[in-house]
Amino acid sequence: MINPFNLAKAIEKEVCRNGSKKFYRFRKTRFYGGCATADCLGCNLRCAYCWAQKKVWNPARYGEFYTPDAVSEKLDRMNFSLVRISGGEPTLCKKYLRELVSLIPEDKLFILETNGILLDENFVRELSKFKNLYVRVSLKGVDERTFEKITGAEGKFFYNQINTLDLLKKYDIKHRAAILINLFTESQINNLGIPNLEYETLIDYPFVQKNLKKRGIEVMRV
Ligand code: SF4
Numbered sequence: 001m002i003n004p005f006n007l008a009k010a011i012e013k014e015v016c017r018n019g020s021k022k023f024y025r026f027r028k029t030r031f032y033g034g035c036a037t038a039d040c041l042g043c044n045l046r047c048a049y050c051w052a053q054k055k056v057w058n059p060a061r062y063g064e065f066y067t068p069d070a071v072s073e074k075l076d077r078m079n080f081s082l083v084r085i086s087g088g089e090p091t092l093c094k095k096y097l098r099e100l101v102s103l104i105p106e107d108k109l110f111i112l113e114t115n116g117i118l119l120d121e122n123f124v125r126e127l128s129k130f131k132n133l134y135v136r137v138s139l140k141g142v143d144e145r146t147f148e149k150i151t152g153a154e155g156k157f158f159y160n161q162i163n164t165l166d167l168l169k170k171y172d173i174k175h176r177a178a179i180l181i182n183l184f185t186e187s188q189i190n191n192l193g194i195p196n197l198e199y200e201t202l203i204d205y206p207f208v209q210k211n212l213k214k215r216g217i218e219v220m221r222v
Pocket of ligand 1: 043044045046047049050051052053056087088089115
């Protein structure tokens with residue numbers, strides 16, 4: 001079973017170097033009504049349904065290193081009022097993330113899409129000074145068991161995700177939790193008791209279907 005903190009440490013050595021971080025794509029996307037997106041490499045989980053796994057899990061083979069200045073400039077040039085980091089896990093290399101958010105003009109909203117596991121209280125407190133930040137936490141399970149099956153990580157880390165939502169609330173950071181609707185029953189999702197949940201849907205590429213089957217994960221609704 002993966003320990004997401006240990007994996008994060010190992011992957012950070014590959015994706016962060018001399019103040020730069022590895023990204024594999026910059027693109028205009030339709031999400032949130034249109035936003036400039038930078039796709040980073042590296043993640044501290046191994047989700048069975050990860051659509052970006054080919055690149056995100058193999059950072060040594062893909063992408064290039066960019067300074068925070070270079071990334072903010074590329075995002076700025078796309079001319080959207082929303083910018084986001086997607087692809088892998090953006091909270092790897094916290095110093096880099098802090099610097100990048102600080103470079104995003106205040107009239108643009110920075111959307112941080114994260115699994116939330118690495119967001120401890122100190123870091124959430126630091127992030128709370130950025131008023132143009134919105135955090136979207138993608139929940140990977142409804143309990144320890146489902147989290148473990150889906151992510152390949154020890155089930156106890158499910159509570160880090162829940163704890164992060166509490167911290168975001170405590171420090172008054174705009175946020176929302178999201179969950180993949182296809183893998184859980186309605187009552188499992190309702191039992192979480194998380195308000196205003198956003199529903200994600202599975203992108204069922206053949207390799208995703210294969211991975212889910214291998215881990216014994218049933219797709220409930222399509
Ligand atoms: S957290 Fe996201 S990027 Fe990481 S493995 Fe899961 S789906 Fe892929």
